Amino acid sequence: MTAVASGDQAAFGQVYDLLAVPFYRLVxxxxxxxxxxxxxxxxxxxxxxxxxxxxxxxxxxxxPLSSAEAVAWIMNKAREQRR
Structure with missing residues (x-):
């Protein structure tokens, strides 16, 4: 998330690839x-x-954020958006 926060599009792509399926299911x-x-x-x-x-x-x-904290934050964005 540090790389994503600094605008690294490749890092964002990696995060997306890892979480897209559970993220979409949550939505x-x-x-x-x-x-x-x-x-x-x-x-x-x-x-x-x-x-x-x-x-x-x-x-x-x-x-630094732990991986679990970063994933929880990202998944919370999905929860927030579906309201």
Whole structure:
């Protein structure tokens, strides 16, 4: 996530490759959308928030994030987006 937070697109691609399936499943598990947004669009919006908000995740951190903390944060973006 440190590389993603610094704008490394290749690192973001690796994170995406690792988490795309569970991320998308989490998005699909949300309530049906009455506003016409598809699960694909919701997932895209959530991944965009991961990319955009990654610097905020690490801002002020006194220690490197663990992998579990990073994954939990990313999956929370999926949960937030499906509301």
């Amino acid at each position: 699909l598990g949300g309530p049906r959308r009455e506003d016409g947004r598809t699960a694909d669009r919701v997932a895209l919006d959530a991944w965009t928030r991961v990319w955009r908000d990654a610097p905020l995740l690490l801002h002020g951190s006194r220690r």
